[in-house]
Amino acid sequence: MRSDLDLELVKLTKRYGDTVAVDGIDHLFHAGTYACLLGPSGCGKSSTLRMIAGHEGVSAGSVVLGGRDVSQLPPAKRGTAMMFQSYALFPHLSVADNVAFSLRMKGVDAAARKARALEMLDLVDMTAHADRLPAQLSGGQQQRVALARALVTEPQVLLLDEPLSALDPFLRVRMRGELRRLQRELGITFVHVTHGQDEALALADEIVVMNNAVIEQAGPTRAVFDAPATAFVARFLGSHNVIALPDGQFAIRSDALRVTEPGAARLQGRVTGVEYQGTHVALTAATDGDQEVTALLTDQDFFGAPKEPGQAIGLGWDDRAAHLLRA
Template sequence: MPKAVDLELASLTKRYGDTLAVDAIALKIRAGTYCCLLGPSGCGKTTTLRMIAGHESVSDGDIVIGSEVVNDQPPAARGTAMMFQSYALFPHLNVRDNVAFSLKMRGIAKSERHARAQHMLSLVAMQAYALRLPSQLSGGQQQRVALARALVTDPSILLLDEPLSALDPFLRIKVRAELKRFQRELGITFIHVTHSQEEAMALADLIVVMNNGTIEQAGTPREIFNEPRTEFVARFIGGHNVIPINGRTVTIRSDRVAVLPDGAEAKGRPARIAAIEYQGAAVLVSLTLDEGLPLAALVPERVFYQHAFEPGQTVRVRWQQGDLHDVSAAA
C-alpha cells in the first residue's frame, strides 16, 4: 500500500502571459486528507491541480510533496496520479488493459500488471467486467475503471478533476460515497476539484474556497459553512443571507430565519414574500425587506403550511442575535 504524505504549496503562482491564473497561494494539506478545491469557473482550482500533477509548469513558488520540492520533476516521478474529468479510457483496450496500461509503460511483466489490475478492479467492484470494452460500460462503471487505473500505480496523492460532473444526479450521490470510502480505506491524500458546494461538503475533510486565483478560505466543511470569512465565501457556499446591520456586513443562515404572520403582536422586521419554492422537507421563501434588501428563509415544511403563506403577503422575519456572523466587506 502507498504511504500517505503531506503536501505544501508555498507562494504557488501561475501566469499565462499577462494573465495571473494562480496568485501566490499558500496551503498545507496533511497526509491522508480528503481536500476539495472549490470555486467558480476560472478561479484557478484546476490550474492548481495540474501544477501539482506536473501537467502545468510553475511560474513561481514551490510544490513540496513529503519533504521534496517537485517543481521540476515529471508527473510519473511525483508519487501522484490524476483522474481526468473525461476519464480518457482507451476505447480499443478492454477494462483490464486500460487499468494496466501505465504499468505496461513502466516495463512491468504482463502477469504482474494483470494481477495488479485485477486487484484494483476488485477494489472498485469491477472485476467481472475486466474483458469488456469501455463502450460496453455505463458512465458510473467507466468512472470506476478510471479510478482503478489511477490507483494502480500506488500513488501517495490522488488528484481528481471534477470526476463526478458527467454523472446523473442520483449516480453522483452514490459514487461520491464510494470515493469517500476508497479514500478512507487507502489512507492516501485525495485532492478533488469541484464547483459543487454540495459535493465538497459531502466529501471533504478540508475545503479550500478559491476566487480569482487566490484562496478565500480553507477549513473544515462545518467551519466554511458556519463561519465564512468573506462575503464571497458566504455567497458562494450558499444557504446564507448577506445583509448590513448597524453598519456591519453580517451573514445569517437561511434556515435560521423565522417567518411569522404579520400582526399587531408579531415581533421582527417587516418583509414581503416574493416567491415560494417547495423543496420537500423545507420550503425556500424568497423575501424583500422593507428597505428593499433580498432575504431568503428555509422554513420546515410543517411550519410553513401551518400558516399558508402566499407570494405578495406581508410577513415578519426574525432571528437570534447569536446566529449573526460578521464577515469582511470583501466582495
C-alpha cells in the same frame, strides 16, 4: 503536526501571458485528508490541480510533497496520480489493460501488472468487466475504471478533476459514497476539484474556497460552512443570506431565519416567492434596502402559518446565528 506525506503549496503561481490564473497561494494539505477545491469557473482551481499533477508548469512558487519539492518533476515521478474529468480511457484496450497501462510503461512484467490491475478492479467492484472495452461500459463503470487506473501506481495523493460532472444526478450521489469509501479505505490524500457545493460538503474533510485566483477561505468543511468569512464564501456555499445591518455585514443561514408577523422583527419584508421542496419550504422576501433573503422553513412550520407572495412579514434570528463578515 506535520506528516512526511503532507502536500504543501508555497506561493504557487500560474500565469498565462498577462493573465494570472493562480496568484501566490499557500496551503498545507495534511496526509490522509479528503480536500475539495471549490469555486466558480475560472477561479484557478483546475490550474492549481494541474500544477500539483505536473500537467501545467509552475510560473512561480513550489509544490512540496513529503518535504520534497516536486515542482520540476514529470508527473510520473511525483507520487501523485490524476483522474481526468473525461476519464481518458484508451478505447482499443480492455478494462484490465487500461488499468495496467502505466505499469506497462514502467516495465513491470505482464503477470505482475495483471495481478495488480485485477486487485484494483476488485477495489472498485469492476473485476467482472475486466475483458470489456470502454465503449461497452456505462458512464459510472468508466469512472470506476479510471479510478482504478489512477490508483494502480499507489500514489501518495490522488487528484480528481470534476470526476462526477459527466454522471446523472442519481449516479453522482452514489459515486460520492464510493469515493469517500475508497479514500477512507486507502488512507491517502484526495484533492478533488468541483464547483458543486453539495458535492464538496458531502465529501470533504476540508474545503478550500477559491475566487479570482486566490484562496478566499480554507478549513474544516463544517467550520467553513457554519462561519463563512466573506460575502463571496457565504453566497457561494449556498444556504446563507448576506444581510447588511447598521453594525456590519452578516451571514445568516437560511434555516436560522424565523418568519414572524411584521412589526417588532429585526427586518421587515414582503414575500416574493414560495417554493415547496418536500421536507422544507423556501420562502424568499424583499427586505429593507432592497435585500433579498431566503428563509428555509419546515413544511410543518410553513403550512401551520402559510404566507402568500406580496404578504408583509417580519424576519428574526438568534444572535448566535449571525456571523460578521470581513470586507
